[in-house]
Amino acid sequence: MQKVIGIDAGGTLTKLAFINEQNELQYKVFPSNNFSLVKDWIESNPQIEEIGLTGGRTEQLLKVLKTMKSIEYIVEFEATIKGVKYLLEQEGHQLDKSIITNIGTGTSIHYMEGNFHTRVGGTGVGGGTLTGLSTIMTGVSNFTEIVERASLGSRENIDLFVKDIFQGMEAPIEGHLTASNFGNVSIMNNTKLEPNNLLATIQALVGEVITTLSIQFAEQKECEHIIYIGSTLMNNEYLKKVIGNYTILKKHKPIFLSNSGYAGALGALLNKSNQK
Ligand SMILES: Nc1ncnc2c1ncn2[C@@H]1O[C@H](COP(=O)(O)OP(=O)(O)OP(=O)(O)O)[C@@H](O)[C@H]1O
Ligand SMILES: [Mg+2]
Numbered sequence: 001m002q003k004v005i006g007i008d009a010g011g012t013l014t015k016l017a018f019i020n021e022q023n024e025l026q027y028k029v030f031p032s033n034n035f036s037l038v039k040d041w042i043e044s045n046p047q048i049e050e051i052g053l054t055g056g057r058t059e060q061l062l063k064v065l066k067t068m069k070s071i072e073y074i075v076e077f078e079a080t081i082k083g084v085k086y087l088l089e090q091e092g093h094q095l096d097k098s099i100i101t102n103i104g105t106g107t108s109i110h111y112m113e114g115n116f117h118t119r120v121g122g123t124g125v126g127g128g129t130l131t132g133l134s135t136i137m138t139g140v141s142n143f144t145e146i147v148e149r150a151s152l153g154s155r156e157n158i159d160l161f162v163k164d165i166f167q168g169m170e171a172p173i174e175g176h177l178t179a180s181n182f183g184n185v186s187i188m189n190n191t192k193l194e195p196n197n198l199l200a201t202i203q204a205l206v207g208e209v210i211t212t213l214s215i216q217f218a219e220q221k222e223c224e225h226i227i228y229i230g231s232t233l234m235n236n237e238y239l240k241k242v243i244g245n246y247t248i249l250k251k252h253k254p255i256f257l258s259n260s261g262y263a264g265a266l267g268a269l270l271n272k273s274n275q276k
Helices: 035-043 058-065 076-090 127-138 143-150 184-188 195-220 237-249 260-273
Strands: 004-009 013-019 025-031 050-054 070-073 097-103 107-113 116-123 178-180 225-229 253-256
Touching: 004 035, 004 058, 004 076, 004 260, 013 035, 013 260, 025 035, 025 260, 035 058, 050 058, 050 076, 050 260, 070 260, 076 097, 076 107, 076 116, 076 225, 076 260, 097 195, 107 195, 116 195, 127 143, 127 195, 143 195, 143 237, 195 225, 195 237, 225 237, 225 260, 237 253
Parallel strands: 004 050, 050 070, 097 225, 225 253
Antiparallel strands: 004 013, 013 025, 097 107, 107 116
């Protein structure tokens, strides 16, 4: 392993990025509620000499690490954008401007144009909402299980679609759009709800709120592309489909980068590496 690593201590997950002996970029993830695991891992790799660090839990992690290693802090938004730019280049995208929506525990939305970038907004609806509501409503709290079971579920009897309201007449907007997330429950007196169906509906609620907001910023800033990143999207094809389809329907182009959950850790690594 090379002597520099990048760490993004996020609200839920702490992500690490580093380069191995074969000169390949590698990633690792730990839960942010157990920083001693991060400490143990760093101590088990004595070749690490320098750490690029970012994320809202930076101070909490530093308290546990108590390390003498050379640490370079970088503001989370700066690190994320650096990481995103690297991943965009790796995947062959060339954009002059775009909206970047980071779906972490909460969701943060940024505007990027050339070397300029700024945070334009966000919402508390994010990955924490997905896991939180899933736990409360179905008892399923494991992220991988939430994602797997949601893909087997159906929103049909829980969500209220435009076509359900405008029955027998022409709807003013597309019929398959959601008129009300969870809106069919009260109308149908539908209380016997299957966990998988609930999980699918929660994913759609989260995805649609985030997409609606992202599209508004894309229109305000006249951007064609919206780049969606964050660990909430990792191996989560269902959420990507909700977000991707809705973005396309609204005439914008969604971009999903692989390993996008590690953008902040990658940016912190690049920042520290470039200090030398
Ligand atoms: N192994 C996992 N354990 C828990 N949550 C996971 C896991 N993998 C993906 N997730 C999802 O990713 C979300 C966290 O995403 P991410 O790591 O981008 O956020 P964060 O950096 O911790 O938070 P923030 O940026 O808001 O401070 C979780 O809320 C959950 O929905
Ligand atoms: Mg984060």
